[in-house]
Amino acid sequence: MEQWIALLLLISAIWLLQIRKISDSVPILAFQSLVLALTAGAMWYQTKLSHLLVAALLTLVVKAMIIPAILHYTIKKIDVHRQVERVTSKYAALLIATILSVAGFYVTSRLHLPSTKFGEPYLPVSITFVFLGAFIMIDHKKALMQGIGLITIENGLFLVAQSISYGMPMMVELGIFFDMLVTVVIIGILSFRIHSTFESLNIEKMSNLKG
Amino acid sequence: MGEVSLLLIIPLVTAVLCWKINVRVGEKLQVITTLFNVVVGLFIAKTVFFHAPITGWHRLIYIDALSAFNILLIVLIGFVASLYSVGYMNHEVAEKIIGDNKVRHYYLWFHLFLGTMLAVSVVNNLGFLWVGIELTTLVSALLVAFYRKGTSLEAAWKYLIMGSVGIAFALLGIIFLYLSGGDLFGESTDALNWTVLHQAAKHLNPQWTLIAFIFVLVGFGTKAGLAPMHFWLPDAHSQAPSPVSAVLSGVLLNTALYGIFRIYTITNTTLDGKAAPYLIVFGLFSIAITVPFMLVQHDLKRMLAYSSVEHMGIITLGVGIGGALGLYGAVLHMFHHSMAKSLLFFTAGNITQNYHSKRMERISGVLKTMPITGSIFLIAAFAITGTPPFNVFVSEFTIMRAGFQSGHFVATVSFLLFVVLIFSGMMYYVVRMAFGEAPTKVEKKEMNRWSTAALFIPLIAVIVFGLYVPPFFQEVIQQVTVVLQGGKL
Numbered sequence: 239m240e241q242w243i244a245l246l247l248l249i250s251a252i253w254l255l256q257i258r259k260i261s262d263s264v265p266i267l268a269f270q271s272l273v274l275a276l277t278a279g280a281m282w283y284q285t286k287l288s289h290l291l292v293a294a295l296l297t298l299v300v301k302a303m304i305i306p307a308i309l310h311y312t313i314k315k316i317d318v319h320r321q322v323e324r325v326t327s328k329y330a331a332l333l334i335a336t337i338l339s340v341a342g343f344y345v346t347s348r349l350h351l352p353s354t355k356f357g358e359p360y361l362p363v364s365i366t367f368v369f370l371g372a373f374i375m376i377d378h379k380k381a382l383m384q385g386i387g388l389i390t391i392e393n394g395l396f397l398v399a400q401s402i403s404y405g406m407p408m409m410v411e412l413g414i415f416f417d418m419l420v421t422v423v424i425i426g427i428l429s430f431r432i433h434s435t436f437e438s439l440n441i442e443k444m445s446n447l448k449g
Numbered sequence: 450m451g452e453v454s455l456l457l458i459i460p461l462v463t464a465v466l467c468w469k470i471n472v473r474v475g476e477k478l479q480v481i482t483t484l485f486n487v488v489v490g491l492f493i494a495k496t497v498f499f500h501a502p503i504t505g506w507h508r509l510i511y512i513d514a515l516s517a518f519n520i521l522l523i524v525l526i527g528f529v530a531s532l533y534s535v536g537y538m539n540h541e542v543a544e545k546i547i548g549d550n551k552v553r554h555y556y557l558w559f560h561l562f563l564g565t566m567l568a569v570s571v572v573n574n575l576g577f578l579w580v581g582i583e584l585t586t587l588v589s590a591l592l593v594a595f596y597r598k599g600t601s602l603e604a605a606w607k608y609l610i611m612g613s614v615g616i617a618f619a620l621l622g623i624i625f626l627y628l629s630g631g632d633l634f635g636e637s638t639d640a641l642n643w644t645v646l647h648q649a650a651k652h653l654n655p656q657w658t659l660i661a662f663i664f665v666l667v668g669f670g671t672k673a674g675l676a677p678m679h680f681w682l683p684d685a686h687s688q689a690p691s692p693v694s695a696v697l698s699g700v701l702l703n704t705a706l707y708g709i710f711r712i713y714t715i716t717n718t719t720l721d722g723k724a725a726p727y728l729i730v731f732g733l734f735s736i737a738i739t740v741p742f743m744l745v746q747h748d749l750k751r752m753l754a755y756s757s758v759e760h761m762g763i764i765t766l767g768v769g770i771g772g773a774l775g776l777y778g779a780v781l782h783m784f785h786h787s788m789a790k791s792l793l794f795f796t797a798g799n800i801t802q803n804y805h806s807k808r809m810e811r812i813s814g815v816l817k818t819m820p821i822t823g824s825i826f827l828i829a830a831f832a833i834t835g836t837p838p839f840n841v842f843v844s845e846f847t848i849m850r851a852g853f854q855s856g857h858f859v860a861t862v863s864f865l866l867f868v869v870l871i872f873s874g875m876m877y878y879v880v881r882m883a884f885g886e887a888p889t890k891v892e893k894k895e896m897n898r899w900s901t902a903a904l905f906i907p908l909i910a911v912i913v914f915g916l917y918v919p920p921f922f923q924e925v926i927q928q929v930t931v932v933l934q935g936g937k938l
Binding site: 375381384385388391392399402409410413416424428432435441446 | 574576577579587590591598599600602604605606607609610613614617621624627628640641683684687688
């Protein structure tokens with residue numbers, strides 16, 4: 239069961255590298271967060287630790303609903319339903335993502351990370367998420383997509399914390415959720431301003447500062 | 450505990466008030482409230498330094514000498530910057546670069562920014578420390594983007610992305626630290642309280658604390674502008690409005706270092722001193738990387754930003770060298786750098802406003818056009834490069850002595866070499882700007898009295914502390930040093 243959920247998470251992250259329009263990323267991200275909520279929910283069901291339920295619900299509300307809504311609103315306002323721009327080709331991106339996933343699983347197996355009983359299956363995926371999130375940030379040229387890569391990294395860290403210690407203490411978890419929310423709002427504001435100034439979200443236009 | 454609540458609430462209330470009320474009233478009000486916060490900060494410092502650390506709110510708040518020292522720097526530089534902002538923003542409005550509406554937004558974000566930094570300094574829990582440092586990035590990114598020009602948006606975006614990714618690594622580090630004490634404390638929230646971790650430091654799992662420390666060093670190091678994670682820093686600091694640059698360089702970087710040092714004191718105890726070499730390497734590398742960039746600069750504020758990379762390196766080096774003397778020098782250097790660098794950014798703000806350019810080749814004869822700003826600029830530039838008899842020299846000399854005493858010959862000699870190179874690079878540009886004939890179209894005037902008055906507070910510190918460090922201040926620094934050594938709680 240856990241393996242299947244982990245696989246779904248992995249697919250969602252690789253999928254983000256294969257989209258054609260920026261707006262496609264929003265439902266994928268919502269799906270990713272939904273599965274993430276599911277992992278926390280499943281762990282709560284198995285361990286009955288109440289803070290995992292809170293984490294699951296918060297993930298559902300904040301990450302699967304509010305954050306996609308903000309991103310959707312931003313994209314609509316900027317009106318960038320256009321194609322994504324990548325550094326690599328779609329196929330090269332898929333190849334690199336596969337290599338990174340294998341690397342993630344390999345690194346995790348070598349690190350001997352301690353893990354909790356029910357979180358163990360997610361551990362390799364969580365590390366892979368950090369790798370893939372970073373790759374999304376590097377591969378995509380649109381500013382907004384870097385924000386999405388960042389969210390993927392944060393999702394990975396959330397999963398790391400869950401798999402190795404059933405999450406951080408609840409108060410801290412709340413703080414991190416709040417941070418995420420503010421981050422996405424500010425990414426939205428800045429993307430909007432970047433788009434209205436440069437008439438593009440392509441970060442290659444932003445290369446005037448050097449030295 | 451009342452004073453701690455006040456300390457945190459005042460910036461929040463000020464932010465909202467300045468945003469909602471008339472600009473002319475708001476700008477004066479915020480000077481008064483930040484001054485009031487200086488009083489609150491001094492009161493807290495007095496309690497901490499003369500009695501005992503402050504704890505409260507179910508042990509979520511913990512203020513010891515190190516926190517109190519950081520709080521003092523924030524409220525002090527915060528006050529001077531808010532005083533300076535009045536003049537700076539009035540000038541921008543008069544020049545029709547921005548409207549009154551934007552000034553209100555400026556004060557809103559500026560005071561929230563001060564508030565987040567204060568919050569970072571008072572929390573006990575490392576998780577909240579992380580949340581706080583991330584919030585400082587988010588709030589100040591909007592200040593960097595304030596002018597909404599292409600370059601400022603570029604800088605803000607780079608800052609936001611690099612800052613957030615860096616800090617994600619720090620979170621991973623904190624998760625590992627939580628893990629390293631996992632067997633000892635179980636699932637409680639207290640397991641991330643640094644007082645708890647600090648007391649248990651000897652019993653933490655060394656393998657995990659080492660990994661945790663490296664992640665935290667890279668993560669918060671990005672925020673502190675340590676090379677090679679410093680790339681966002683020159684952009685952000687040069688594009689932000691000058692009072693914001695002063696706060697970014699003067700205290701935000703210190704706050705990020707504060708995060709590193711908090712975790713360093715724990716991990717260095719666990720690892721029996723094996724964490725220190727990492728600080729020495731990162732510190733030296735940051736100083737070294739400044740040298741070439743200092744020599745090829747064209748932009749005044751960029752040059753000052755690179756100098757901040759250097760000084761963060763020096764502080765890190767000082768803590769890495771360690772021992773009572775090295776730590777003393779490092780803490781003293783934190784204070785001296787804050788004063789001298791914020792002073793430099795304030796004078797640079799005045800200069801760029803009068804010359805309408807940040808490009809150094811277009812700036813000359815500052816001493817003639819702006820006698821007060823010009824001479825203070827020259828003093829501050831001499832101070833920041835470590836020239837006697839100014840304050841930075843004292844702390845750099847102390848770190849050097851500590852380096853030789855503790856046998857770090859290679860590190861100390863290269864430190865000296867880099868500092869000399871940076872001195873000559875920076876002075877080449879500064880002297881050309883200060884002396885010579887002014888371009889004809891530049892008016893001979895001082896900026897308004899707000900932005901001139903603000904210069905004198907850090908100036909006093911720069912000059913007085915160069916000549917002698919008052920005994921009570923030595924005592925204060927000693928106490929911070931004890932905390933950094935992992936001493937009493």
